[in-house]
Amino acid sequence: MLEERIAAFLAQRLRPALYPLRIPFDVGAWHLPGEPVPAHVALRADYEPFSVGDTWGQPWSTSWFTLRATVPKRWAGRRVEAVLDLGGGEGARSQALVRDAYGAPLQGLGAAHPDPVLVAGRAHGDDDVRLFVEASVSAAAADALPLRVGRADLAVRDEAVWRLSHDIRALHRLQLSLSDDVPRATRIRDALERAMDAVDPRAVGRTASAACAVLAPELARAVEPSSRPVLVVGESAPASLGAVPLHEAVRACARDFSTLVALADEYPGFVSVAPAVQHYAWMKQHEPHVFERLRKMVADGAWLPVGGLWAQADTELAGSESLVRQFVHGRRFLRGEFGADSDGVWLTDTDGVSPALPQIARAAGAHGLLVSRRDESRSRSTFAWEGIDGTVMLTRLTGRAAGPESDDASARSLHTLRNPDRATLERARRLADLDGPPSHTLHPAHDADVGARMRGALDLAPHAGAYTSQARTKRGNRMCEVLLHEVELWSATAAVRRGTPYPYDALNRIWKSVLTQQSHDVLAGAAVARARQDAEDAHHQAARRLTRLVHRALGPSGDIAVHNAAPFARREVVLLDGVVEGAAVAQGLPDGRCAVLAQAPAHGSGPVGIALDGTAPVTARRTREGHRVLDNGLVRVTIDGDGLVRSLVDPATGHEAIAPGGRGNLLELHRDEPVADPARTLALGSDRTRRDLIHAQDVELLANGPLVATVRVRRGNGRSVFTQDLTLTAGGPSLTVDTEVDWRERDTTLKQTWPLNGQASQVRCGIAFGHTVHAPGDGEERAAQRWVHIDAPTWTAGFAGDVTHGHDVVRRERCDGGTDTTLRHTLLRAPHSPDPHADRGVHRFRHTVRPGATVGDAVADGYRLDTPLRLSDGASSLRPLVRVDHPDVVVETVKLAEDRSGDVVVRLYEAGGNAARTTLTADFAVAEACTTDLIEENAVPHAHDGPHIHLKLRPFEIRTLRISRAEADEEPLGA
CATH class of the missing domain: 2.70.98.30 (Golgi alpha-mannosidase II; domain 4)
Known part of the structure; x- marks a missing residue:
């Protein structure tokens, strides 16, 4: 069988001949049982002698290796690589980041990154080589520990053997995609047989070029005009936050990003993406060398800043304003750091997408959604997706190139390569000019076939358990979302009423921390124990900081009050510690607390201990049946x-x-x-x-x-x-x-x-x-x-x-x-x-x-x-900044503008599913009112009648208003 002969030929003839010249590295090791350290610390560490065959590795531990060698003079002009095997076989038991002598990342190493490390494309000879390898082991590898280093060589790659290996793989792949009765399939099979016959087993390197010449005619055949190009995109897909602890997620990003950067240097025209903006922020903070390379690639068009979301969030479980801020912080980072923007949303490995997303994404400037996940239940991978408000977004599901038998042309127009290696790109480069379905290109394609329209949630995989798993993580997220809402509301109110400084910087830091933990693995409850603990710690830390900011915003006064951050007025019973002096009606409870009646307007403060005033008391009685x-x-x-x-x-x-x-x-x-x-x-x-x-x-x-x-x-x-x-x-x-x-x-x-x-x-x-x-x-x-x-x-x-x-x-x-x-x-x-x-x-x-x-x-x-109503002893009473007069119009957010202009931003939406007319009334002097997008940009002036702003909303419509205050606002309206 041809397949069996090719497999044996690649494994037994070409693979052993790929590196004909090699010398071993001198290896040293430094083992850390705890948290990882920065590279500059490892560069100065004391390394112990280490030999190939020695063992290393404990769960969640780090080992640093130093590698030294000198390129022999006779290798001058040859391609030289570092061929390393840290152990673990083909499973993802260990991962490593290879750095140069100065600590700058070169590329990842391990199951996700199997390529040897390029040391020199054309060596000079007598070059001194020093590399550092930062290696780690996950807890999942505990049953395979310790790992044994299998290889650490400096080697010359035989270019003819390399070319022949990938020529054979590319043509064989094409031959398998064709029917046996197609003449081209017969020609390819014959060429493959003749090429293998041309290789002398005793002189593989010297005869490999002759075999390549046999295959050249088939590789040179042009693409038929009917063949549809496939956009090949390299996607950074590090171990998600949740699959590993936070510090391991950062290191995984460094491995992925540095590898894609290295591949882009070798393969001009290869384009890469990273859907989560958070990953860029990690590189800026932890690996500035990689981040600067990314900046240059974006400028050169070799890296596309897609996505716009801060993290790969679980859109079904994250709150309304959180989804907005995912776009706000994501898109602002891309603009500020790369001078670029993204007009689409890119989600990876998500199980389901909320039907609220089309409107949110469109209002944030996105026009399309790409999900890196195939849904085999759908006949088409590209369709118009309609959200709950009627917003339609072009949506594409991708994950693998469709086969030639597929009638979904759009499925065959995009192929994302998760953490690609050289072999993948060699195949893509060869298939770019091959006659056969589908053809491949390393350059962007802009065509798309829009399929049928669909409505409702985008369910891509069973995930009903994710709605409940890891309840503490979900509670922590909700707690932080509520506190962030409170801080913004009360801080904006205090800024308008008292001139209290608004905590812009603190809010930005905390928002980003909370948004990061909304990663779909974490918020869905599919995180490993260490990652789950990281999330809980982040939530507790954020809650402590936010609580302090709430107290600062409410400020001192002399009266006890309740503060209602909800968008609806309230009159309800609250529980206080101890007895309330002067309460019109109070009830002592067995635990020592006291129940009183309180009331407060939406987004405002109110009194505690008010009278029932017609409100019937609650009674409890026992029936004869014991009920x-x-x-x-x-x-x-x-x-x-x-x-x-x-x-x-x-x-x-x-x-x-x-x-x-x-x-x-x-x-x-x-x-x-x-x-x-x-x-x-x-x-x-x-x-x-x-x-x-x-x-x-x-x-x-x-x-x-x-x-x-x-x-x-x-x-x-x-x-x-x-x-x-x-x-x-x-x-x-x-x-x-x-x-x-x-x-x-x-x-x-x-x-x-x-x-x-x-x-x-x-x-x-x-x-x-x-x-x-x-x-x-x-x-x-x-x-x-x-x-x-x-x-x-x-x-x-x-x-x-x-x-x-x-x-x-x-x-x-x-x-x-x-x-x-x-x-x-x-x-x-x-x-x-x-x-x-x-x-x-x-x-x-x-x-x-x-x-x-x-x-x-x-x-x-x-x-x-x-x-819940917030009780404060000694806090000032705050009047609401804004109010609306329609019961189905909900004011979701009140804050100051992100650009620090002092403008008040109000985000509201229609909640009942019906068209609504409402008037928003500001309780401060209004100079100007505008409607903006969710990023608080693209302002369109909106008429206002003094403090009154009249609005017409379609069902479920989200509206963001930016209200500029008049300069003389010492006497706010309603004072």
């Missing part, structure tokens, strides 16, 4: 002796929300054992393996009014402990459930179940800047941000959660012929890989359920739960 009934006139809840909700009534309509015989707030344990990728994949067992936590260990009434009524329930399952507080407050339209779980399960998923009375017609799920609409009943796990709304012809219900995303909705027929609809929040999972201790420990969740809720109610509940 506890909580009632505040807006909601009536019946809780049985096991702490399960047996009745949830909206007194205004009399509708019973809980299904007949149903038990609300039931906790379910599901066996969850995915076959592959357990952190991302949800594989719940059948109902036969489900365990319902029905029986309570303890149920007690903690508080019985007039402001707060709470029932506490304790349950257990093995070593896991579940404590829940079910609370109803005076004036509160929702039942609040606080759940604390000491989670000790493995390969198990925890769900909280609400069986609802009746057949739902629609389910709405909150996403960034809007919501999606689904038919109920399929039981598919979906992601929601903040809220879920269930709609039926005669009833509605709204659910909100402070941090959970995953949920499912199913419909079940009852024995009496009726139909129930059940919502199940997914609270926790316990995947065993890649973090064997994922989600173990104590977690806290807060959910609300609101019978009779409108969509607007659900949106507002989500924001209120997400952004």
